[in-house]
Amino acid sequence: MSANEIKHAGLNLGDTDELTHGQAGSAVFGFWVFLMSDAVIFALLFATYGVMLPATVGGPTPASEYKILSAFLETLTLLTSSFTFGMVSVAMKHGASRRQLLSWMGVTLVLGAAFLGMELHDFTTMFGDGAYPTRSGYLSSFFALVPLHGLHVFFGSVWIIVMMVQVMTFGLDARVKINILRLSLFWHFLDIVWIAIFSVVYLQGLIR
Amino acid sequence: MMTQGIWPAVLGRFDWHALPFVRAWENPTASEIIGAGAALLVIIGAVVVVVLITRLGKWRYLWSEWLTSLDHKKIGIMYIVLAFVMLSRALIEAVLIRMQQAAAIDNAGFIAPDHFAQLFSTHGSIMIFFMAMPFLVGLINYVMPLQIGSRDVAFPLLNSISLWLTGGAAGLMMVSLVIGEFSTGGWSGYPPYTELAFSPGVGPDYWIWAVTLGSIGSTLTGINFAVTVYKMRCPGMYLMRMPLFVWTSLCTSILMIFAMPALTVATALLALDRYLGFHFFTNDLGGNMMNYANLFWLFGHPEVYILILPAFGVYSEVVSTFSTKQLYGYTSLVLATMAIALLSFTVWVHHFFTMGQNADINAVFGIATMTIGVPTGVKIYDWIWTMFRGQVRFTVPMLYSLAFMMTFVLGGFTGILLAFPPLDYLVHNTLFLVAHFHNMLIPGLLYGMLAGYHYWFPKAFGFRLNEKWGRISFACWVVGFYIAFMPLYVLGAAGVARRTQGMFDPIFRPWFYLAGVGALILVAALGALFVQLWVSIRERDANGVFAGDPWDGRGLEWSTSAPPPEYNYACIPRVHGRDPFFDAKRRDDPYAPPASYDAIELPKSSMTGPMIGVVGAATAFGLVWHMWWLTIIGVLAIIATVIARSFARHVHQIFPPDEVKRTERRWLRAVAEATPTSREVEMTSVNQGVAEVSS
Ligand code: HEM
Ligand SMILES: [Cu+2]
Numbered sequence: 001m002s003a004n005e006i007k008h009a010g011l012n013l014g015d016t017d018e019l020t021h022g023q024a025g026s027a028v029f030g031f032w033v034f035l036m037s038d039a040v041i042f043a044l045l046f047a048t049y050g051v052m053l054p055a056t057v058g059g060p061t062p063a064s065e066y067k068i069l070s071a072f073l074e075t076l077t078l079l080t081s082s083f084t085f086g087m088v089s090v091a092m093k094h095g096a097s098r099r100q101l102l103s104w105m106g107v108t109l110v111l112g113a114a115f116l117g118m119e120l121h122d123f124t125t126m127f128g129d130g131a132y133p134t135r136s137g138y139l140s141s142f143f144a145l146v147p148l149h150g151l152h153v154f155f156g157s158v159w160i161i162v163m164m165v166q167v168m169t170f171g172l173d174a175r176v177k178i179n180i181l182r183l184s185l186f187w188h189f190l191d192i193v194w195i196a197i198f199s200v201v202y203l204q205g206l207i208r
Numbered sequence: 209m210m211t212q213g214i215w216p217a218v219l220g221r222f223d224w225h226a227l228p229f230v231r232a233w234e235n236p237t238a239s240e241i242i243g244a245g246a247a248l249l250v251i252i253g254a255v256v257v258v259v260l261i262t263r264l265g266k267w268r269y270l271w272s273e274w275l276t277s278l279d280h281k282k283i284g285i286m287y288i289v290l291a292f293v294m295l296s297r298a299l300i301e302a303v304l305i306r307m308q309q310a311a312a313i314d315n316a317g318f319i320a321p322d323h324f325a326q327l328f329s330t331h332g333s334i335m336i337f338f339m340a341m342p343f344l345v346g347l348i349n350y351v352m353p354l355q356i357g358s359r360d361v362a363f364p365l366l367n368s369i370s371l372w373l374t375g376g377a378a379g380l381m382m383v384s385l386v387i388g389e390f391s392t393g394g395w396s397g398y399p400p401y402t403e404l405a406f407s408p409g410v411g412p413d414y415w416i417w418a419v420t421l422g423s424i425g426s427t428l429t430g431i432n433f434a435v436t437v438y439k440m441r442c443p444g445m446y447l448m449r450m451p452l453f454v455w456t457s458l459c460t461s462i463l464m465i466f467a468m469p470a471l472t473v474a475t476a477l478l479a480l481d482r483y484l485g486f487h488f489f490t491n492d493l494g495g496n497m498m499n500y501a502n503l504f505w506l507f508g509h510p511e512v513y514i515l516i517l518p519a520f521g522v523y524s525e526v527v528s529t530f531s532t533k534q535l536y537g538y539t540s541l542v543l544a545t546m547a548i549a550l551l552s553f554t555v556w557v558h559h560f561f562t563m564g565q566n567a568d569i570n571a572v573f574g575i576a577t578m579t580i581g582v583p584t585g586v587k588i589y590d591w592i593w594t595m596f597r598g599q600v601r602f603t604v605p606m607l608y609s610l611a612f613m614m615t616f617v618l619g620g621f622t623g624i625l626l627a628f629p630p631l632d633y634l635v636h637n638t639l640f641l642v643a644h645f646h647n648m649l650i651p652g653l654l655y656g657m658l659a660g661y662h663y664w665f666p667k668a669f670g671f672r673l674n675e676k677w678g679r680i681s682f683a684c685w686v687v688g689f690y691i692a693f694m695p696l697y698v699l700g701a702a703g704v705a706r707r708t709q710g711m712f713d714p715i716f717r718p719w720f721y722l723a724g725v726g727a728l729i730l731v732a733a734l735g736a737l738f739v740q741l742w743v744s745i746r747e748r749d750a751n752g753v754f755a756g757d758p759w760d761g762r763g764l765e766w767s768t769s770a771p772p773p774e775y776n777y778a779c780i781p782r783v784h785g786r787d788p789f790f791d792a793k794r795r796d797d798p799y800a801p802p803a804s805y806d807a808i809e810l811p812k813s814s815m816t817g818p819m820i821g822v823v824g825a826a827t828a829f830g831l832v833w834h835m836w837w838l839t840i841i842g843v844l845a846i847i848a849t850v851i852a853r854s855f856a857r858h859v860h861q862i863f864p865p866d867e868v869k870r871t872e873r874r875w876l877r878a879v880a881e882a883t884p885t886s887r888e889v890e891m892t893s894v895n896q897g898v899a900e901v902s903s
Contacts, residue, residue, distance in 0.1 A: 026438075036465065037466065044469065044506075045473065056494070136487060137494025143486070
């Protein structure tokens with residue numbers, strides 16, 4: 001097996017670590033498949049949101065609830081965190097110092113937490129306006145879709161912490177590397193879902 | 209008493225009337241007594257099992273060799289055991305439904321309406337999620353890695369977790385018999401009826417969480433199988449050389465990956481409605497139940513192909529083996545399988561033609577539905593041509609295959625009828641539909657699974673199943689099916705609604721009696737199957753096939769001992785064609801030992817799976833009964849288990865070369881000592897698992 005053979009989509013370990021590269025094939029491919037199935041969940045929730053958008057029942061509407069500035073800042077934060085996670089992957093692949101690796105992970109974690117903080121703030125503001133999920137079908141579908149993404153970010157953050165601890169305990173053994181590869185896919189995936197949320201939910205909601 | 213102090217916090221909404229014994233004591237009607245009897249049966253069953261294992265001193269063995277095992281073969285067997293247990297329960301429920309409907313013509317019968325509704329809901333849910341799914345997943349688990357020359361699936365731990373999620377969910381179904389009640393909303397759980405406004409009890413919650421746990425397990429299984437097929441094939445096993453069972457496993461897995469999430473979304477949104485007051489499917493504040501129908505059937509139709517495709521795979525293997533002929537039209541079978549998988553996502557609206565979309569949409573989905581008949585027809589012809597001029601032997605699996613071909617085509621015709629929206633308007637929601645889908649699922653799923661069970665049983669346990677009892681059971685399954693379900697076509701065409709607890713017109717009576725007799729014959733069929741197992745175990749020494757190839761098999765799975773060693777293959781095989789073992793037997797010596805053996809690494813067993821399954825079921829139980837403390841502890845325990853497991857590093861065991869060599873030598877000696885069997889006598893004790901090759 002040649003070291004530079006692509007074993008799965010995305011960043012490959014290639015000749016920097018042939019042994020782990022050999023094992024990563026099905027491990028990372030499997031995670032891609034998992035993400036596809038997760039993407040189906042999001043797709044169906046987007047569809048549900050689309051169907052229920054008109055069902056505001058005289059209550060709050062997208063235009064009255066969405067704040068473009070905070071949605072935009074959230075987008076920037078999450079996109080930046082995707083970049084910093086990219087740096088994690090690069091640092092891992094090219095054998096950067098452990099400190100450097102951990103710092104990039106730490107930065108990503110902080111950005112993730114910041115995103116969650118802002119999002120929670122958005123939700124409390126909406127609650128303050130009486131925009132509860134129990135108010136209308138439209139709000140139900142909003143609160144199924146957007147917080148589910150938030151929940152993913154939350155679990156991604158927990159996962160980052162776990163991986164930081166593992167890097168400190170085990171160093172970069174094969175399993176740690178493979179799990180960082182998977183985590184990076186997860187994190188970038190959440191970015192893509194967020195871009196869909198930003199365009200389909202927030203932008204579209206404010207344009208109408 | 210239990211509404212004061214801390215009790216509500218601890219017990220949630222449990223009270224004594226949740227126990228069927230209490231209900232039967234206070235209100236001793238036949239219906240309540242049957243409910244209490246069922247609960248008692250569950251308890252006695254559990255106690256007997258526990259006592260038996262303790263008496264035999266087998267707890268440690270069971271725990272370390274089976275429950276925590278990550279071996280795909282053992283996991284497969286455990287799935288199938290689960291399927292048989294659940295089949296027994298669901299079949300008994302079907303008989304009760306039949307008896308009630310036969311009794312309740314112009315009188316109340318013996319089962320109260322609410323209890324009756326629980327019966328058809330549990331029967332349907334169990335048959336689909338806890339009989340059919342475990343059966344096919346178990347079969348694929350056992351066979352597919354062997355067929356592709358692999359030592360395990362891609363993610364053995366995940367495999368165990370899926371098993372235990374399914375097992376936990378099935379356990380929840382059993383618990384619902386003893387504590388509380390089950391949903392009355394059918395296997396499809398349609399809101400708004402299943403919303404709090406109309407079903408405030410625990411029933412729909414049991415349904416939601418059992419189905420959700422099961423569907424998560426199935427999604428993970430699908431991922432696992434798909435990656436296994438893509439990544440774990442042995443050298444030379446190109447896609448177009450894979451046995452057809454592997455192809456159908458792959459397509460089924462892909463369907464699971466894409467279709468199960470729709471079910472998860474449907475049940476999760478219904479749960480949000482019921483638990484947090486959302487308005488997805490309620491009648492007020494913008495809820496829209498049509499959305500549920502779409503989500504559910506977006507899963508539901510692909511689901512029927514998840515169920516049927518593996519059986520198609522079994523038939524392909526069986527027909528080819530027992531005709532001693534290469535499968536006719538291999539490529540067309542592969543393409544047909546993929547076409548069916550794809551089309552299955554384009555027809556879901558046929559489950560609700562009557563729910564108000566316009567005629568054009570119905571026409572599109574009606575035509576799409578009929579299209580599926582084409583690839584299915586292709587398959588039937590392929591199997592027939594495979595038999596043509598073959599050396600056909602009427603073994604039990606072959607009998608099932610033949611019964612399938614006749615019966616399934618019949619069910620397909622009624623399906624084409626139903627695909628005409630105007631006709632569907634007439635028989636929608638009647639027993640005609642019930643007859644149709646049983647006419648598909650019994651031959652298209654159950655017969656297939658039973659054929660696979662008979663076919664691969666000798667591989668898994670090292671001895672053949674008894675032929676005579678196999679034939680008796682087969683005869684009962686077929687005759688019983690026709691007698692139980694043909695009358696339903698008549699009744700349905702006459703307008704009898706499904707899920708009806710009682711009717712008035714005495715003209716229906718003979719048909720219901722007939723159907724009741726059929727159901728009893730089906731019970732006899734299951735009984736015969738258990739007798740067969742018992743007899744076969746007792747006669748196992750006479751019918752041993754340790755050498756591993758009782759049927760002159762074609763695929764790799766027949767090229768190891770029966771049962772295979774834990775690592776399946778001492779050396780990873782290399783294949784050169786579509787029927788590697790069959791060809792090898794005719795070309796050279798397929799049993800030639802390799803020059804030397806290497807050490808083999810396999811995953812160690814793990815208690816992660818049982819932990820997650822049991823805690824998952826407890827969490828769900830907490831959700832059902834609003835015992836929030838249990839739910840919170842459960843969720844935290846699951847997260848902690850997963851994290852803790854990710855820190856485990858010594859997760860492999862090594863089989864040293866000496867041990868491999870010893871195991872292989874023992875088997876090869878048995879092969880050398882066995883007398884090769886000709887096909888004429890393969891169903892007798894002469895068969896020791898080595899095929900006579902005429903070349
Ligand atoms: C083996 C013998 C079987 C018998 C005697 C039987 C009998 C019945 C009966 C009497 C009903 C209720 C009909 C009504 O609504 O009035 C029913 C419903 C149903 N059965 Fe079966 N059945 C059998 C096997 C199966 C199998 C193998 C499956 C699936 C794999 C299955 C799936 C279902 C489903 C999904 C329903 C609909 C439940 C609902 O209304 O929600 N059954 N069956
Ligand atoms: Cu369908």
